[in-house]
Amino acid sequence: QVQLVESGGGLVQAGGSLRLSCAASGRRFNSYVMGWFRQAPGQDRAFLAAINWSGINSYYADSVKGRFTISRDNAKSTVYLQMNNLKPEDTAVYYCAAKFIGYSDSEQLYDSWGQGTQVTVSS
DSSP states (O other): OOEEEEEOOEEEETTOOEEEEEEEESSOGGGEEEEEEEEOTTSOOEEEEEEOTTSSOEEEOTTTBTTEEEEEETTTTEEEEEEOSOOGGGOEEEEEEEEESSOOOOGGGOOEEOOOEEEEEEO
16 A cells, blocks of 8 residues: 645635645555546535546546546655635545556545545635
8 A cells, every 4th residue: 555645725715726635655655546526515426537547647536627637646646636716615624545556536445545635615
């Protein structure tokens, strides 16, 4: 497994931007598919985006497509989530996750999780 630590959350006004980072430690970071999820109060954790090992292929939930961009820097063992045009409904705890081989939007298939970072969007 890989250890994950998210950062970059905070309070932002509607229409603003944030970039989340997820630093990984452990071996073989570039073998993992990396994903971002979020969980709003009273709701299940939801898939947002995933990126393959090379960074060439990425996948998005419809709710964030066009506003959020996932990327990775394997040399730094870090995955990012650039979030633009944020809305109050984007308020949630954001988690990064890793799985070994194969894209998935199912949280059950991800093996490693970070502790989460809070994003709050004010109206």
